[in-house]
Amino acid sequence: MQSEAKIHTEHGTDSSPQGPGCSLRHFACEQNLLSRPDGSASFLQGVAEKSRERLIRNTCEAVVLGALHPRTSITIVLQVISDAGSLMACCLNATCMALVDAGVPMQALFCGVTCALDSDGTLVLDPTAKQEKEARAVLTFALDSVDQKLLMSTTKGLYSNAELQQCLAAAQAASQHVFRFYRESLQRRYSKS
């Protein structure tokens, strides 16, 4: 529980910039986490996590053929090792690959693509953390492999309808690359064994 909280403080909040004398401050932060405030900090972060978990779960439920496995529980555990932007899209891709690896029967594959719109209206696919912060809007889509239909979408910021269509079209084009990568990596894996 303590180590989880530590990961949250390292990645999550926009706290003061890291400087050379900061290592001491981080230590004090850890000590503080042992007392009561720890409870509220992890709960606040937890609400955003709950929302993300629900998005991933609902995307999987739409695609996985649950009727073939009655009275079965499929648990998906995602551990963030490093976050350099486009976290949600990465989670979705990892989930899909894991489900394929486990041999769970699915209707279609799915992939996640993130688009960022900056203040000029320029579209950036798969933005870095810095680009996401400076962007006016960040849109994340989950698309399926059969006809690139929109399975899941979560957005941040303000954007117009035309910009949405532009992002969706770009995401659909980008998803082809992701699906090709899935196919290639699976081919490589099975050709070795």
Added chain:
Amino acid sequence: MLREKGTRFLVDSVGAEQARVLETEVAPAQAKAREKMAAGFKTVEPLEYYRRFLKENCRPDGRELGEFRTTTVNIGSVSTADGSALVKLGNTAVICGIKAEFAAPPPDAPDKGYVVPNVDLPPLCSSRFRSGPPGEEAQVASQFIADVIENSQIILKEDLCISPGKLAWVLYCDLICLDYDGNILDACTCALLAALKNVQLPEVTINEETALAEVNLKKKRYLNIRTHPVATSFAVFDDTLLIVDPTGEEEHLATGTLTVVMDEEGKLCCLHKPGGSGLTGAKLQDCLSRAVTRHKEIKKLMDEVIKSMKAK
């Protein structure tokens, strides 16, 4: 007219395999027996029962596929809160109460205040909720409302600052569902908007000698509401059919949901689609155009209510 069609359809759908609308009046005893059979069919095969209605492009409560339930807004009913609103969307009822308190502004943004939303789904609104810590649905709804406030910039957080670095307002927005019959997100967004329009903050001056805040309760100002985000929710059936404003039962039977939050310039604050069956670009466009008309309806309703409040 459609309501009539709906009831007659209900009475007849169980008997025959094909749906047809009865033109003649059915004898009372026969009608009662058929209604009992229809209720039985609904319990045993709810999805099939529902599909019979959808084939005729209507729903069990008589609405069309693109029709909203009656929306009523009541502002300023809670006198102990700084701003309040009660929104009823058919049977779904949500009350929003806003309390303003003092707080120290965040260290990384000393000229900003806070807006803290919280959605509560108590056991009183529906039997599916238990008492205790907030369940997943309540947490997701709270996160959704927080995102809408953040993305739409409905109020500038800088407006909530009293003295940079020392004192700022924090608005606690508590949304409590009194009756859950589907489409909770639309009702919550509407209630929040109405309540924020109702909030009056007293004037606060910082006394230089004592460095204490002096609140003048006689001088109150309304908040500066910059945009009017309005949410429109859809449910997806059988991967193809889109219906607007789903009730509790419809949400349960649906294969996916979509919520669009739009402001008056046609800009989208939020496109919330938590998984579920896929949507093509064309269907998405239909949803967005419906959202535009809904925004106009709600804006008109809101303006009427505010006008009647100010007239008092």
